[in-house]
Amino acid sequence: xAGEELKKSKRRIQFAQFTTVVSVTxxxxxxxxxxxxxxxxHRLSIVAKQQFxxxxxxxxxxxxxSISALLKGIKTQPFVRxxxxxxxxxxxxxxxxxxxxxVREVLEVNPFPHLIELGLKAEYxxxxxxxxxxxxxxxxxPKQISALESDPFSWEQVRQxxxxxxxxxxxxxxxxxxxxxxxxxxxxxxxxxxxRHLIRTMQxxxxxxxxxxxxxxxxxxxxxxxxSLLGIALTWLAALYLLQHAPELNDPVFFxxxxxxxxxxxxxxxxxxxxxxxxxxxKFLRLSANRIHL
Numbered sequence: 001x002a003g004e005e006l007k008k009s010k011r012r013i014q015f016a017q018f019t020t021v022v023s024v025t026x027x028x029x030x031x032x033x034x035x036x037x038x039x040x041x042h043r044l045s046i047v048a049k050q051q052f053x054x055x056x057x058x059x060x061x062x063x064x065x066s067i068s069a070l071l072k073g074i075k076t077q078p079f080v081r082x083x084x085x086x087x088x089x090x091x092x093x094x095x096x097x098x099x100x101x102x103v104r105e106v107l108e109v110n111p112f113p114h115l116i117e118l119g120l121k122a123e124y125x126x127x128x129x130x131x132x133x134x135x136x137x138x139x140x141x142p143k144q145i146s147a148l149e150s151d152p153f154s155w156e157q158v159r160q161x162x163x164x165x166x167x168x169x170x171x172x173x174x175x176x177x178x179x180x181x182x183x184x185x186x187x188x189x190x191x192x193x194x195x196r197h198l199i200r201t202m203q204x205x206x207x208x209x210x211x212x213x214x215x216x217x218x219x220x221x222x223x224x225x226x227x228s229l230l231g232i233a234l235t236w237l238a239a240l241y242l243l244q245h246a247p248e249l250n251d252p253v254f255f256x257x258x259x260x261x262x263x264x265x266x267x268x269x270x271x272x273x274x275x276x277x278x279x280x281x282x283k284f285l286r287l288s289a290n291r292i293h294l
Contacts, residue, residue, distance in 0.1 A: 021223050021230075023187040024273060027180040028231025028265050034173045035261040036238055040246075041169060043254050049125040050081060056137065057147040058114040067114060070144050074116065077140075079124040079133055086115040113146075181268070185276040192216065192280035199284050213281050220277030221270070228269035232262045 056074075058067065067085055074083050086094075091112035096102050124133065134148050192199075202212045239258055243249050 020187055020191050020273075021226050024184055024223060024227035024269060025230045027184055028227055028269050029234045031177060031180055031268065032231050032235030032261065032265055033238065034176060035264065036235055036242070036258075038166075038169055038173060039254060039257040039261065040242065040249065041165065042257070043249050043251060045166070046122040046253075047248050049122040050119060052120065052125050053150075054118040054120065054133065055149040056116040056118065056145050057149065058116065059144055059146045060113060062114060062144055066144060067116075070141055071116060073141070074118065074137070077136065079120055079129070079136075080118055081121045082119040084117050086117055088112040088114060091115060177268075181272050184272045185279075188220070188273060188276040189280045189283075192277065192284060196284045199281070203285070209285050212285065213278070216277050216281045217274060220273045224270040224273035227273065228266040231265045231269060235261065235265065 058070075062070075071083055071085055074080055088110045092102070092110050095112070120133070130150060137145055137148065199212055236258065
């Protein structure tokens with residue numbers, strides 16, 4: 001009879017631990033998904049900023065050799081991500097392909113000048129940086145560059161929209177993180193509550209608080225370890241799936257963010273399970289004999 005009760009007690013404990021691991025893993029998976037969404041949004045915002053360009057209109061009398069030297073000099077500027085030369089013939093061909101109209105036949109001359117198209121680094125794509133970029137280019141090559149073409153209003157509008165989206169997503173992530181930690185705490189408290197009589201029995205036979213607390217904290221540590229590993233593995237699987245369908249995410253910064261996210265998942269998993277276990281055991285250690293049955 002006593003053996004049957006012992007087996008049932010062990011099964012209840014194992015089921016409670018399994019439930020805790022599943023619950024914490026689900027929470028870590030949700031947090032990983034939200035963190036991954038934040039990383040994807042950040043990476044896509046960088047890609048969007050890199051789509052904005054500045055076109056440099058070159059002087060009409062510029063020579064081919066000067067264009068090559070100019071292109072090399074412009075590529076050394078800190079704000080330049082890439083730069084390419086567009087000849088009048090190439091510009092006319094692009095116009096023909098886009099508008100289905102050959103302007104050279106109408107005007108009997110090619111009206112397009114030599115152009116250099118600049119792709120800027122993402123951190124320089126905002127309206128405040130444009131005057132400084134224009135000043136640096138005009139002062140650096142006053143004879144070769146006759147004009148600059150850009151759209152600062154679109155730059156600023158996109159930057160503000162991306163910034164607002166980042167703040168909103170960050171706020172949602174913070175709120176959901178607090179909710180998830182609250183759920184973990186409740187799950188572990190219920191698990192410890194189911195073993196409150198065991199805690200009381202150990203107290204009655206003279207066990208110290210540290211001795212009683214030790215196996216519970218060790219179980220919490222293992223639960224945190226398993227949950228963090230599962231949560232990190234699921235997050236990386238989701239990231240690899242996204243990389244297959246969105247190659248623009250394949251960037252060292254994105255993988256660095258994933259590594260930081262994995263560390264945060266592990267930290268939250270360990271800290272939440274250990275702290276919640278410690279607080280729950282502490283509560284039941286302090287309960288009186290009259291309240292232990294409530």
